[in-house]
Structure formats: structure tokens, C-alpha cells
Amino acid sequence: MDTRLNRCRKSCRLRWVNYLNPNIKREEFGSDEVDLLLRLHKLLGNRWSLIAGRLPGRTANDVKNYWNTNLAKKQEPCYASKMRKREITCSPTAPAEKLNVIRPQPRSFSSNNGCSSLNVLSEVGFGEVSTKYGSIITCNKGKEKCDNFVNNLMDGEIMWTKSLLEENQEADAVGTVGTTSDEGDSSSTDSMSSTFENLGSLFNADTREVD
DNA sequence: AACCCCTACAACCGCCTTCCC
């Protein structure tokens, strides 16, 4: 038997990230996880890595697979039969592409910005957000504010999630979330800013009271 | 037992971004 496996770096990384990593949860999605997944998907669209980032122990692939095999059918009941007939070739997540998906411009950050907030964010689980959404996050913290800033991060994360859920509950009632144009990119700025108000408040955590 | 259908999920693919020289 030839034991030489033709694995490239990417394959190895993927294997680790999606399967071998001991931090990965193996149990089924709990109802709270499903609920959060639904809301996050409503808000973020098919941003599986971001969604996974809010679900401890879950990988983007896990989330994506779970969505495709479980939740997508609930979102679009006729999906299963369509897929069987190959009437649709796209992912069941296709409807989400109609969402006003937030597509912030990539932005790299220098490490000498006084407060290495993005590194801090990465450490507390905001890695994706910190690297991808830095463009809409203004960190004007001086070094003297960093300690306070870091101290408030965990509270901020809780508040962010809470705000997210509340915001979506309101959106559910109004029914406005998820309706938008195909070429949403060009008009994403407004929604981006509103969507990330919560993140903004997180970053301003050192300047306001924490409820 | 054999076959078919369906489901779940690991893996692959292609594209884009970031990093480094």
C-alpha cells in the first residue's frame, strides 16, 4: 500500500481546520446554536466563517453543511426536491444572496497603531471581524485607553450578540431584513454602517457606560 | 441479499486577498 498521500498545504490545513482540530464540537447543533445561526445568516448572508466565529467549536464547513442539509430546507421547503431533480445547481443558500450582504472593503492594519486592538480582538474571538471589518472600525484609542478597552471587550462581545439578536427580532417583525438588490455592493455602505453600529459601540466601550 | 434512494459531511475547486521579495 502506498502510504504517500498527495496532500498539499491547503488540504492539510483544511483537514485540520475542519476535522482534526480538537476544539471542534462533534455533538449536534443545539437549539440555541440553531437560533443564533439563523439570525446570523439572516444578518450576514453566506459568511460562514463569520457565523462560525460566533459559534464556539463550530467550523465554517460545519455551519455551511448544517445549513445546507437542515436549515436551507426550512427556509426553502421545495429545495430538496429541486436539488434531487437538479433543477437548481446552486447552493440552497442562494436565496441569501439576495440579502443585503455586508461586503466591507478589505483593509490591512499596521501593528504600530498605538493600541493593537485588532490583535486583541483576534484573541477574544473577533479575529474575522478584526481583520475583515477593520475598515469600518475606527480605533482611535491611545495607549492609555487600551487597558480599559480590553477590559470592556468581553462585556462588549456579549452586548454585541445581544444587540444582534434584538436587532434581528425587530427586523423579523418588520420583515425588512433580507430584501435588497442583487447589486447590493454599491449600496452596502449604509447597511454596513448600521449593521456594525453594534461593533462600533463595542469599540467605543471605553467611552460609555456598560449596561 | 441486492438494489435504489437519500442524507450528512469531508474534501475539492476556483477565486480573491494578503504577504513578501
Place this chain on the structure above:
DNA sequence: CGGGAAGGCGGTTGTAGGGGT
């Protein structure tokens, strides 16, 4: 600044396994 390498992501496919007939 340009180009190649590497990393990361979402979409899609392949396939093992379970259930039904």
C-alpha cells in the same frame, strides 16, 4: 510597484452509510 506564494473563503462535489423495498 509588480509578481509569485501562501492563506482563506464560499460554492460545489463525491461518497460512505443508513433506510426502505
